[in-house]
Amino acid sequence: MSEEELSNSSNIIGKGSTLEGNIESFGNIRVEGRIIGSVKSKSKIALGQSSYVEGDIIAQNAEVAGEVSGKIKITELLILKPSALIRGDIVTNKFIVESGAEFNGSCKMGITQTEIKIGENGQSKETQKQKTETTA
Numbered sequence: 001m002s003e004e005e006l007s008n009s010s011n012i013i014g015k016g017s018t019l020e021g022n023i024e025s026f027g028n029i030r031v032e033g034r035i036i037g038s039v040k041s042k043s044k045i046a047l048g049q050s051s052y053v054e055g056d057i058i059a060q061n062a063e064v065a066g067e068v069s070g071k072i073k074i075t076e077l078l079i080l081k082p083s084a085l086i087r088g089d090i091v092t093n094k095f096i097v098e099s100g101a102e103f104n105g106s107c108k109m110g111i112t113q114t115e116i117k118i119g120e121n122g123q124s125k126e127t128q129k130q131k132t133e134t135t136a
Helices: 003-007 125-135
Strands: 010-013 018-020 023-025 028-031 032-034 039-040 044-047 052-054 057-064 067-068 072-080 085-087 090-097 102-104 107-109
Touching: 010 023, 023 028, 028 039, 039 044
Parallel strands: 010 028, 018 032, 023 039, 028 044, 032 052, 039 057, 044 057, 052 067, 057 072, 067 085, 072 090, 085 102, 090 107
Antiparallel strands: none
């Protein structure tokens, strides 16, 4: 499949679901449940009010209404909804914080980041390199 076809796909982690591990996708990711691990998308990540992510988030765009404990790196626009609770650092190009959102960490804005890389078998090339170094 072409990267364009893959970016039109959507993934949903439903309310009441718990996922332990990392998620990488070319398409959109919507989370209403819990994720213990990192979430990476070349498109948009939407975290609903009932969502909880313990890990890093990397995406082109993101809208957060739930809870995140980890770093958030967004290449374009990050929106924190009134129910959002962030514990970690943020790096983004543009940032909207709606009244009521809580954010505890540092923030760097206006930074143009490099392209988000999604590797083969759902692993980024950086992750594969780290695994090789730790097992050798």
